[in-house]
Amino acid sequence: MGKFRRLPLIDSLRGFAMVIMAIYHFCFDLNTFAVIHQNFNYDFSWLTFRAIIMSLFTGLAGVGFYLGHAKFSSRSFSKRLYKLIACASLISIVTYFMYPRSWVFFGIIHFMVIASLLGPLLVRIPKFCLPLGIFLIALPNYFTHEIFRGSFLISSGLSPVKPNTEDFAPLCPWLGVVLIGVFIGYVIENKNWKVLFKESKALSFLGHHSLVFYMTHQLVLFPLAWLVSILVK
Numbered sequence: 001m002g003k004f005r006r007l008p009l010i011d012s013l014r015g016f017a018m019v020i021m022a023i024y025h026f027c028f029d030l031n032t033f034a035v036i037h038q039n040f041n042y043d044f045s046w047l048t049f050r051a052i053i054m055s056l057f058t059g060l061a062g063v064g065f066y067l068g069h070a071k072f073s074s075r076s077f078s079k080r081l082y083k084l085i086a087c088a089s090l091i092s093i094v095t096y097f098m099y100p101r102s103w104v105f106f107g108i109i110h111f112m113v114i115a116s117l118l119g120p121l122l123v124r125i126p127k128f129c130l131p132l133g134i135f136l137i138a139l140p141n142y143f144t145h146e147i148f149r150g151s152f153l154i155s156s157g158l159s160p161v162k163p164n165t166e167d168f169a170p171l172c173p174w175l176g177v178v179l180i181g182v183f184i185g186y187v188i189e190n191k192n193w194k195v196l197f198k199e200s201k202a203l204s205f206l207g208h209h210s211l212v213f214y215m216t217h218q219l220v221l222f223p224l225a226w227l228v229s230i231l232v233k
Contacts, residue, residue: 008204010063015203017056018213024049025218029225035232057108058115058174062181065119066126067189077120084113087215091167099166106155107167109214114171115178122179126186129179136176 024046030036040046088109096103104110122129144160147153154163157170206213 010060010067011204011207013056013203013207014060014210015206017053017060018206018210018217019203020049021053021057021214022217022221024053026221026225029218029222030228033225033229035225035229054108054169054174055177058111058169058177059181059184061112061115062122062129062178062183063185063188064181065115065178066123066182066185069120069123072120077116081113081116083211084109084116087211088113090215095166102164102166104165104167105163106152106165106169108169110155111169111171111174115175118175118178119182122182123185126182129183129186133176133179133183136171136179137173139176140170140172 027036027038028040031038031040038046040050088107091104091107091109140157144158146160148156148159149161153159155170157172157174162168
């Protein structure tokens with residue numbers, strides 16, 4: 001059984017990920033309204049920024065999967081899974097109308113649906129998660145195939161061509177980061193790391209309500225970016 005119920009530092013890190021994600025999205029919105037002119041798909045700095053955000057999201061998800069498995073409840077699991085599915089569907093519908101040529105069909109929330117389904121299985125093999133995670137992270141650098149370009153197989157991350165979409169979180173490499181997170185959770189649970197009990201209350205609050213924040217922050221940022229575009233023109 002797990003020694004820890006919740007680790008404040010994990011929630012604070014998740015909250016920090018929310019903050020930097022909001023900064024990224026606000027800059028993206030400013031770019032949409034031509035306030036700034038950046039290439040978010042090819043510029044190394046923006047790609048690195050996004051990779052850091054995604055690594056925090058997926059890695060902390062893996063940590064949470066392991067630390068929470070001792071108190072696993074099929075009812076709470078199903079409830080959260082249904083919420084993720086509903087949110088992923090809403091994102092796809094909204095982006096289809098906003099960006100019909102690049103709508104989101106497999107973004108970070110869609111990915112989290114798959115990761116959540118795999119979570120109960122992954123926590124059973126924590127010691128194998130580190131090497132398997134490294135393998136999945138490295139795999140797209142050494143193997144791609146045209147067969148993965150079609151249909152939803154492109155979500156594997158093994159297509160030689162990246163799809164035209166506003167948000168893309170393929171299984172490779174991001175499932176590998178989740179696996180490493182599971183391994184880190186395993187290490188945390190078997191170590192007396194008191195530093196993990198330090199927290200930022202504000203960031204921890206965001207970490208507790210990360211899904212709500214993710215689904216609502218653009219309702220504020222997008223109009224704000226539009227207002228900025230009016231003011232500077």
